[in-house]
Amino acid sequence: MKENLIVTGGLGFIGSNLIKLLLKKKFSIINIDNVSYSSNFFNLKDLPKKNYKFIKCDINNKKKLVNIFKVYKPLAIFNLAAETHVDRSIDSPKSFIESNIVGVFNLLEAFREHYKKYKKIKLIHISTDEVFGDIIKGRSNEDYPYKPSSPYAASKASSNHLVSSYVRTFKIPAIITNCSNNYGPCQHPEKLIPKLIYNILNNIPLPIYGDGKNSREWIFVEDHCDALFQVFKKGKIGEFYNIGSNKNYNNLEITKKLINISSQHIKPGNHVKIKYVKDRPGHDKRYALNSDKINKKLLWKSSTGINKGLKKTFLWYLNNQKYFKSIKKIHITKRLGTI
Template structure:
């Protein structure tokens, strides 16, 4: 089986690739993995160093917005795992164009190439942010899409395109929507690695607004295992939420990170809130649990401690990224 992983040098995609070529996932034992990545600021060749010499891995540089390049790399592919995206909300607020072209146009290019070349299955990896903000309860997969940032709006557009290729053309497409990921190799613009690396350098951490915005935290290993389950046994045309089961306010998360590095409250720097900042995310992941047997396995306290330790022990990976 040949698997194309878009964004395979990024945080989540590279974790999937390293795991497939290491301990593996059921159904992927003989997989040949092709990584397609544009190697922009967040796609790091170093993320693939542990598996770079694996004979089952091929790394291709290319932009998913380029139909000719996508068609070349996609040839002979059985399964597409589409992780590639522009993802940072703050960047989308200051400039939305790359988010629209990469997340929407790039996804359409991939879907068309997959259709043209007879790919057996296309897994589109999305986010809970497409649902908007929820005050109480949790979103099921059937909840209307109500994105509030240019990033989440672009992802919602890509979700609808993926669904349309299944409905219109019969392409075997399955969608996943995950909650907030954390873990090693995450680019230090996202809250966990940003705060950890700041604190390791003795610098304050910028906490938005009143710090009461709530997120559900999902370790990258649990997320990738959920994606593998959906790829192997998910129903065509369906959406599967993937959650972590640990809801924390940003203030609570900050307190845990301060404790993890032995820093005090004086290291918290309150800053004006982000434009359009969603108050709370919470996904109902009972569907993937009931249909595919998914459960998050990484306890949050252990996952966070392991993540902090990774950044402490791998300073060379992130120092240059923060200059």
């Protein structure tokens, strides 16, 4: 009998990488995506048709979700359907509330209805380190208080609370993960690393917010997906798991690494220089997770160093420049979140 898994938001960056991993693990995958601006069929263009099905559906459509769950009876649902870009949440918070809070509520209601009849299922809700806000010193563990700074982070914090409340009140089997900054193939170029790569490949200055000292914990997307698989296989219902690399780099360090990596493969144009721009409103200085729990309990650790990961990422974009053509140029070049 086929073992079905559902991935919501599977046309996005992390979702598409997760689907590739799960197919390699011999599961049958149902990809639910609403095909928003950040969804991209290019991400899964080479997938074999076998054991994979795409269904266009918004997670706010509870009735359709209930039917999909009933038809496919998945062992698990990985919820990656979300609005994710902080700058966009500053310009237009409403879509983040609708997707990341109301959408998760509707997903939970559909899941709860399905779970009454079909007990062999679990929900893995994927979230972010941004829920903890600025971590100037040390690292935030799973019990650290939430203090989100942006509408995006607040919407994800809200979704975590909703999922956790459904576990406690309605006894649904769910697990929540908070991950650090992802990078890798198939990431939309509104985000820092693919935007820098796009600009390097197109001889455009490299925009750095503020003084460039904002620090992030970077994790290669394939490492994150491997962690999610371990959570699915061995994670404890009702628990939170932080997923990080334990390695922090500021935006200037990342930019200089990318310039160095790119110069080993192409000759960057004379406009490829760091250009400091107005900072993002409410920009957190540092995120940093303590991932001891998943390291010890599930025996998972990230394995891709930053230099290796950035090289793999740069080479993917260099060899897949058609990817950029699959995205509206305005979504690549327009600066958002300046108020």
